[in-house]
Amino acid sequence: MKFSGAEIIIKLLERQDIEIIAGIPGGANLPMYDALSASPIRHILTRHEQGAGFIAQGMARVTGRPAVFFATSGPGATNTLTAIADAKLDSIPIICITGQVPLAMIGTDAFQEVDTYGLSVPITKHNYLVRSVDELLCVIPDAFRIASSGRPGPVVIDVPKDVQTAMLEFDAWPEPGGCGFGPELMAPELAHAARIIDEAQRPILYLGGGVVQSGSSALARAMAEKASIPAALSLMGLGALPVDHPLCLGMLGMHGARHTNLAMERCDLLIAAGVRFDDRATGKVAEFCPDAKIIHLDIDASELDKIKSAHVPVAGDLVDSLAALLELVRPADRSPWLGEVAGLRCEHPVIIPGADDPCSSYGVILKAAELAGEEAIVCTDVGQHQMRTAQVYPFLRPRQWLTSGGLGTMGFGMPAAIGAALAAPERTVLCFSGDGSIMMNIQDLATAAEHHVNVKIILLNNNALGLVRQQQDLFYGKRYFASDYARRVDFLKIAEGFGLPAIDLGCSADPGAALAEALAQSGPCLIHVPVSADDPVYPMVPPGAANSQMIGGKVHV
Amino acid sequence: MCKQTVIELTVNNHPGVMSHICGLFARRAYNVEGIACMPVNGGSTSRIWLLVDADERLNQMIKQVDKLEDVLMVERHDGGHAVFTRMAEFVA
Numbered sequence: 001m002k003f004s005g006a007e008i009i010i011k012l013l014e015r016q017d018i019e020i021i022a023g024i025p026g027g028a029n030l031p032m033y034d035a036l037s038a039s040p041i042r043h044i045l046t047r048h049e050q051g052a053g054f055i056a057q058g059m060a061r062v063t064g065r066p067a068v069f070f071a072t073s074g075p076g077a078t079n080t081l082t083a084i085a086d087a088k089l090d091s092i093p094i095i096c097i098t099g100q101v102p103l104a105m106i107g108t109d110a111f112q113e114v115d116t117y118g119l120s121v122p123i124t125k126h127n128y129l130v131r132s133v134d135e136l137l138c139v140i141p142d143a144f145r146i147a148s149s150g151r152p153g154p155v156v157i158d159v160p161k162d163v164q165t166a167m168l169e170f171d172a173w174p175e176p177g178g179c180g181f182g183p184e185l186m187a188p189e190l191a192h193a194a195r196i197i198d199e200a201q202r203p204i205l206y207l208g209g210g211v212v213q214s215g216s217s218a219l220a221r222a223m224a225e226k227a228s229i230p231a232a233l234s235l236m237g238l239g240a241l242p243v244d245h246p247l248c249l250g251m252l253g254m255h256g257a258r259h260t261n262l263a264m265e266r267c268d269l270l271i272a273a274g275v276r277f278d279d280r281a282t283g284k285v286a287e288f289c290p291d292a293k294i295i296h297l298d299i300d301a302s303e304l305d306k307i308k309s310a311h312v313p314v315a316g317d318l319v320d321s322l323a324a325l326l327e328l329v330r331p332a333d334r335s336p337w338l339g340e341v342a343g344l345r346c347e348h349p350v351i352i353p354g355a356d357d358p359c360s361s362y363g364v365i366l367k368a369a370e371l372a373g374e375e376a377i378v379c380t381d382v383g384q385h386q387m388r389t390a391q392v393y394p395f396l397r398p399r400q401w402l403t404s405g406g407l408g409t410m411g412f413g414m415p416a417a418i419g420a421a422l423a424a425p426e427r428t429v430l431c432f433s434g435d436g437s438i439m440m441n442i443q444d445l446a447t448a449a450e451h452h453v454n455v456k457i458i459l460l461n462n463n464a465l466g467l468v469r470q471q472q473d474l475f476y477g478k479r480y481f482a483s484d485y486a487r488r489v490d491f492l493k494i495a496e497g498f499g500l501p502a503i504d505l506g507c508s509a510d511p512g513a514a515l516a517e518a519l520a521q522s523g524p525c526l527i528h529v530p531v532s533a534d535d536p537v538y539p540m541v542p543p544g545a546a547n548s549q550m551i552g553g554k555v556h557v
Numbered sequence: 558m559c560k561q562t563v564i565e566l567t568v569n570n571h572p573g574v575m576s577h578i579c580g581l582f583a584r585r586a587y588n589v590e591g592i593a594c595m596p597v598n599g600g601s602t603s604r605i606w607l608l609v610d611a612d613e614r615l616n617q618m619i620k621q622v623d624k625l626e627d628v629l630m631v632e633r634h635d636g637g638h639a640v641f642t643r644m645a646e647f648v649a
């Protein structure tokens with residue numbers, strides 16, 4: 001058989017079961033687009049390459065499988081970088097295929113030439129500059145293997161235009177790239193870990209995104225139940241254990257619940273699984289779980305001993321490590337410890353101001369959760385609205401929660417929600433966004449309208465960069481600067497202009513009913529909720545302080 | 558002065574490998590004091606020797622290098638390596 005490089009790329013993507021590709025064409029990737037036009041793969045034309053990257057992320061986060069997006073050389077490639085860096089920090093398997101100027105023109109400052117390879121080195125798990133058409137037969141399957149194996153992550157493949165047009169004669173298609181085998185089970189370490197768990201008086205499980213990614217939530221839950229170990233979740237770990245589970249302590253860290261952070265203070269053993277001790281989770285590291293021994297389970301050996309040195313570091317796939325550990329630990333009831341934890345929860349209950357008011361920040365999150373039901377997927381942007389959603393949304397299952405955790409990228413929410421809706425068209429996708437964040441990728445409202453995706457954008461509008469303003473309020477003597485907007489944007493008109501229905505809960509006589517009606521329609525819509533800029537998210541651990549030093553969120557303030 | 562050590566790597570031989578390795582050190586502000594590189598196995602792979610300060614970040618550095626797709630093997634020579642003793646003669 002004989003195919004062009006572009007045809008080979010598309011055919012190999014089909015063989016990887018890719019059904020949807022988001023992207024934008026340009027001079028340097030037109031051969032790929034020409035080949036794509038003849039393929040059953042559905043193309044989603046975005047209005048910005050960052051939007052395409054976040055759509056791919058939304059698909060990958062919901063399915064757990066690598067998703068692909070396309071961009072042209074130069075500005076197309078530079079526009080993808082934020083979405084790729086975001087995927088790197090949250091370990092999301094996406095593959096970005098960029099066009100590049102022809103090989104002979106590389107290094108000549110040709111039109112729309114940029115060093116995509118060099119730019120993407122520090123923000124990818126791996127990257128390629130393809131130098132001949134035959135390499136594609138290895139590079140494409142390898143990219144899928146690398147993106148999805150071990151700790152997942154983004155891969156960039158930069159393909160010069162003449163490599164796309166070159167013809168190649170070959171005999172057989174390569175096997176699609178799949179998930180490789182994890183490292184071997186560390187049996188002695190796990191036996192040691194089990195002994196330490198059995199001896200512990202006050203153990204806590206600390207579950208993160210790795211538990212969600214590896215599909216080991218059920219094992220983590222079984223482990224918690226067998227040995228009566230309460231579990232705290234990182235921002236990325238939300239959904240690893242249902243919030244209504246008696247052993248679930250909820251989210252820890254900067255905006256975690258008081259009782260959760262206080263329980264961490266008291267534990268004598270921390271069993272950290274699929275977490276990387278991010279500073280927003282640990283607070284001042286030296287004072288994080290000060291009395292605890294640490295068992296750290298992760299597939300990425302470089303995470304072990306990186307921030308905190310572990311007494312028992314265990315490199316390996318969590319599915320294997322947790323399964324082995326589950327067999328080894330002895331059943332225990334630990335009633336004194338569970339009693340102490342329950343006491344902390346009683347003394348420091350979670351306070352949700354405005355919980356019953358669907359026109360308040362927390363209230364609309366809770367009302368939307370109730371109306372959307374257990375099947376909904378929840379996506380956020382970055383800011384106060386994100387932290388509030390993380391604090392109070394009743395997450396019940398892994399992959400229900402999509403948020404930009406590591407990079408904290410404003411603009412993530414809406415395009416990621418589009419991706420989620422494309423990957424799971426049967427589900428409702430709630431996207432909680434802020435007036436600052438939504439502006440960062442507002443152009444892709446057009447894409448949402450065009451594809452009639454079932455995305456309900458709940459816009460918490462405080463006409464401010466709320467989370468920044470909150471820091472100025474608390475730590476910069478209330479010197480608000482560059483965090484309030486001087487003019488109000490009419491988001492209802494904007495939505496309408498893009499072809500989305502929109503409602504304003506603020507001027508609705510029955511906001512609960514209006515919200516219910518909006519969520520019941522199919523297709524996208526924007527739900528505008530005016531909120532105050534003067535309510536900080538509490539509790540809050542000041543940056544650099546220990547998690548025990550929380551401000552606000554107390555019963556009597 | 559910090560104690561120095563030599564890291565010996567076996568890597569795939571293509572134009573991007575050096576930037577992957579050097580980038581890991583550069584973005585952590587970890588200076589590479591000496592570097593040598595030669596193709597082996599008829600050019601399909603290369604051997605790289607890095608002379609670095611053995612500070613408390615070294616273990617993390619080695620784990621990061623080991624994660625790179627194009628790095629096939631990592632060895633550590635705390636007693637130094639003849640490559641650098643001989644190279645030193647050129648700058649003496």
Ligand SMILES: Cc1ncc(C[n+]2csc(CCOP(=O)(O)OP(=O)(O)O)c2C)c(N)n1
Nearest residue numbers: 383384385408410434435436437465466467
């Ligand atoms: C791309 C980007 N730029 C800047 C920031 C810093 N930042 C963090 S939260 C925030 C404010 C977000 O405002 P908004 O989306 O309105 O959310 P709110 O906090 O008001 O709910 C800013 C500017 C960021 N996280 N991402």
Ligand SMILES: [Mg+2]
Nearest residue numbers: 434435464466
């Ligand atoms: Mg805002």
